[in-house]
Amino acid sequence: MIVRLVQRIAILLASLAVSSVLVFAFMAVLPGDPARVALGTSASDSAVAQLRQEFGLDRPLVAQYLSWVRGLVTFAPGNSYISHAPIGPQLADRLQVTLWLVGTGMVIACLLALPLGTLMAVRHRKPSGLVLSALSQVGVAIPAFLAGILLITVFAVGLGWLPANGWTPPDQDPVLFLKQLVMPALSLGIVQAAVVTRYVRSAVLDVLREDYLRTARAKGLRPTRALLRHGLRNAAVPVVTVLALQLATLLVGSVVIERVFVIPGLGSLLLDSVANRDLIVVQDVVMIIAMAVLLVNFLVDMVYLLIDPRLRGGGS
Template identity: 85%
Template sequence: MIVRLVQRVAILLASLVVSSVIVFAFMAVLPGDPARVALGVSASDTAVAQLREEFGLNRPLVVQYFSWVRGLVTFDPGNSYISHTQIGPQIADRLQVTLWLVGAGMVLACLLAVPMGTLMAMRHRRPSGLVLSALSQAGVAVPAFLAGILLITVFAVGLEWLPANGWTPPAQDPVQFLKQLVLPTLSLGLVQGAVLTRYVRSAVLDVLREDFLRTARAKGLRPGQALRRHGARNAAVPVVTVMGLQLATLLVGAVVIERVFVIPGLGSLLLDSVSNRDLIMVQDVVMIIAMAVLLVNFLVDMIYLMIDPRLRGGAS
C-alpha cells in the first residue's frame, strides 16, 4: 500500500512538472510583447524597457520559468501585467466561486446518476427502464450552455422563481447565494448526470451478469439485495474512473457556465485575461486548472486502492 502511494505521488509530481513546462513554453512562444501590450502602442521604448525590467521579462526564459514556479509554490505568483495588482488574491477569490459551482454540479450529477443508472440496469428490459434510458440519451445530447439558457428562459424569465445571473458570497447572504447557485448547478449537474448515468447503467449491467451474483440470487437474495451486498463495490470501480473524468470536464465546462450566468469564477477570470492579453494571469489560471485536473486523477487512484483490494499489492 505504501509503495503504491509513493508511486502515485511520484507520478503526480512528474505530471505537475511536465504540465508547468508545457504551459510556460506555450505562453512564451505567443507573439507580442506583454510590456508593450500593457502600456499601449504609443508607449516609449524607455517605458517599455522599464516595465520589462519590473516584471523580469528581460531575463532568460529558464530564469523566468523557475521564478514563476517558485511563485506558485510559495503562493505568491506576482502582479498582473495589466492592473499591477496581486494575482494570488484574485485567483483565490475566483477559485472559491468555481469550486462551489463545480462541487454542487458534481454532487447533483452523482445523486441523479447512481440511482437512475442502477434502476435502468435492473429494469433494462422493462418500459420504465427504456423511458429512463431515453431521457438520459436526451440529456447527453444537450450542451451545458444550452441547458443554462433554457433554464433561464423558463425559471428566471418565464416563472420568475430564480435570478438569471449574479453571485453573492454565502457568508454575505446565504439565501441569495443558494438562489443564484440553483440554475448554474442544474445546468452542469443535469448534463453531466445524464452522461454518468449511462456509465453507471453499463457497470451495473456487467455486474448483474456475473456468476457470483447469480449464485447470491440462487441462495434466496432479491436482485437489489444481491447487488448491494456483493456487486456494488465491483460496479463502483469503473464508475469512479468516469466520475474523475466528469469532474475534470466540469472544471472546464464551468468556464462557459460562468459566462452564461455572469458568475465571477475562475473561468471568467481566464476569459477576461485572454481578452486583455494579461499573459501572466492566463498562465497562472491555466496552471491552476491543470493542477486541479491532475489532483482529481490522483484522488481517483487513491479511491481505487480503497475500493479494490487487488490493487494494494503486487505489480501494476
C-alpha cells in the same frame, strides 16, 4: 500499499512538473510583447523596457520559469501585467467561486446518475428503463450552456423564481447565494448526470451478468439485496473513473457557464485575461486548472485502492 502510494505521489509530482513546463512554453511562444500590450502601442521603447525589467521579462526563459514556479509554490504569483494588482487574492477569490459551482454540480450529477443508472440497468428490459435510457440520450445531446439558457428562460424569465445571473458570497447572504447557485449548478449537473448515467447502467449490467451474483440469488438473496451487497462495489471501479473524467469536464464547462450566469469564477477571469492579453494571469489560471485535474486523478487512484483490495498487493 505504501509502495503504490509513493508511486502515485511520484507520478503526480512528475505530471505537475511536465504540465508547468508545457503551460509556460505555450505562453512564451505566443506572439506579442506583454509589456507593449500593457502600455499600448504609443508607449516609448524606454517605458516598455522599464516595464519588462519590472516584471522580469528581460531575463532568460529558464529564470522566468523558475521564478513563476516559485511564485506558485509559495502562493505569491506576482502582479498582473495590465492592472499591476496582486494575482494571488484574485485567484483565491475566483477559485472559491468555481469550487462552489463545480462541487455542487458534481453532487447533483452523482445524486441523479447513480440511482437512475442502477435503475436503468435493473429494469433495462422494461418500459421504465427504456424511457430513462431515452431521456439520458437527450441529456447527453444538450450542451451545458444551452441547459443554462433554458433554465433562465423558464425559472428566471418565465416564473421569476430565481435570479438570472449574479453571485453573492455565502457569508454575506446565504439565501441569495443558494438562489444564484441553483441554476448554474443544475446546468452543469444535469448534463453530466446524463453522461454518467450511461456508464453506471453499463457497469451495473456487467455486474448483473456475473456468476457470483447469480450464485447469491440462487442461495436465496433477493435480486436487489444481492446487487447492493455484492455487486455495487465491483461496479464502482469503472464508475469512479468516469466521475473523475467528468469532474475535469465540469472544470472546463464551468468557463462557459460562468459567462452565461455572470459568475466571477476562474473561467470568467481566464476569458477576461485572454481578452486583455494579461498572459501571466492566463498562465496561472491554466496551471491551476491543470493542477486540479491531476489532483483529481491522484485521488481517484487512492479511491481505487480502497474499493479494490486486489490493488493493494505487490506488483506495479
